[in-house]
Amino acid sequence: MEKEKITFEEALEFVQKKVYLQTNNHLSLQEETILKGAWEESSYEEIGESLYLSSGYVRNSAASLWKTLSKVFQQKITKSQFHYLICKIISEEEITPPFFEEEEEEESQLDKGSILLVDDQVENLQILSKLLKENGYQVRSANGGNIALRSLEKILPDLILLDILMPNLNGYEVCKILKKQAKTALIPVIFISALNEPIDKIKAFELGGSDYITKPFELQEVLARVSCQITLRKQRIQLEAEIKQHQQTIEILYQSRSILASILNYSYHGIAAFEAIRSPVDAEITDFRCLLVNPAFAECFNLTSSQLMTQKSCLDFFKANNLDWLEGFIKVIKTGKTFQQKFSYQNKLYQVFAVKLGDGITLTLQPLLEKGGLSG
Structure with a gap:
């Protein structure tokens, strides 16, 4: 896709998805305005004027934004390079096969949330994957702890269903690693165990587990527990976004008062x-x-x-x-x-x-x- 054929709206949607997948955060309206200004090669003064903010404030906000985008795209992104690099990345990006072994999935129209299944038993993966997809969830599967951890370096789900007894790296160990990493610490984990397998519930919750289900699966129970955790997850993300927006509003009001005070005093x-x-x-x-x-x-x-x-x-x-x-x-x-x-x-x-x-x-x-x- 050539540069002139990519609209800003298409580029913004692409960037928003990449940022969310990597950080679980959404771009703020202020950040979107900065990106639009960079796309149109506007100066920071012009961007600040459209936001009723000083150019210095916009520069500081933009510096943080470029740093975030540089991490997301693993290359240096600046205001002057933004338009060219995003067009180049979109044009060169290819759809690659799933990292794990599973059939290619169609995007759910309901899109209730994304789930990573981790179990060394293929039968369990197939049962849960079919159930969750039929109920509107996007599902990815990994048949081992190490594979799951590597997959999380690329895509972050809304929920992880994690089997406890697995070879090499068991569920407890995987959960402990997840909760130590800022990137994955807040993703809810539901442990999976068989009725005849010992499960240390206290240990599971101490390690950061949110819930657990047992095999053989009670399908309605699985759906209820999954729905509860994903709802809580989305509510937390929404609350964090609202808090961030509230903080930005406070900063804008504080700056507005400073400007007003300066005008009055002089x-x-x-x-x-x-x-x-x-x-x-x-x-x-x-x-x-x-x-x-x-x-x-x-x-x-x-x-x-x-x-x-x-x-x-x-x-x-x-x-x-x-x-x-x-x-x-x-x-x-x-x-x-x-x-x-x-x-x-x-x-x-x-x-x-x-x-x-x-x-x-x-x-x-x-x-x-x-x-x-x-x-x-």
Whole structure:
């Protein structure tokens, strides 16, 4: 497939599948946007603008993403190489036979989840494989512990059904190895044993096993236990994705607050926000409370921001500075119309603008140019 014939949507789907198979994680919306920008050869500044984030933040997020993709595809992936390399990988990738010995499987339309069966008895593999495929699961089989471990280097399932008594490497030993590796530690394991075989249930659970089933198989019991573990697995993955998204949202909000604080602190114009105080008797507005004020606003009145923020009544502040703003502010809240007025303070001329914000107002003080230069 030539580069120009591969769309970004096709490339993204390919990358998403590879990342999930290797890491059990999904790409976030932010990561998908970075990939789209790299595909279209956009700059980090342009990508950041589309996400309402700084280019520096996007660069840091992208660096982690390129590192992940480099591990997934086992070659160095960068922003400038992403489009070319993904097209090359898609074009060269071939469908290879299954790593283990089993018939070629058709993709299940139900796709309830993927399962790895590990048992040295071919008959058991055939019985379980047939049952699970008929019930909508994708199934792979391995007839030994070492084969199973090697297969997990390429594809991670949602669940492992693991026989305990196997030659060379038994189920307990396989499970112990799985739980020590970060890549496979969270994959649930259901142990398999025969009724006449000894099973150390305490050891099985101490090693990280999630459940166990016995041979000969009770088919409905097998399906119930498998369904339970895969459901728990998918819920955990979804929860982890939501937590990750929540953390990203917190980071974005934190950065947004930092940006807002920077704008307020270094703004040439005075900016403040006031909340209406209403009478408990008739709910009419009697006063205002200062919610936010920037240094430029406070300096207009030779005060500090903290001095204004700690005042319980703005009415006293208005009176002390001969500001007839109360009625105008009340009208803004009632009608939604902008309040605008020129006023002077200590021989400096300003223009004030007030607009409605919820049950309050935001205020902007703008120093005015007069003949002879800037006053204020």
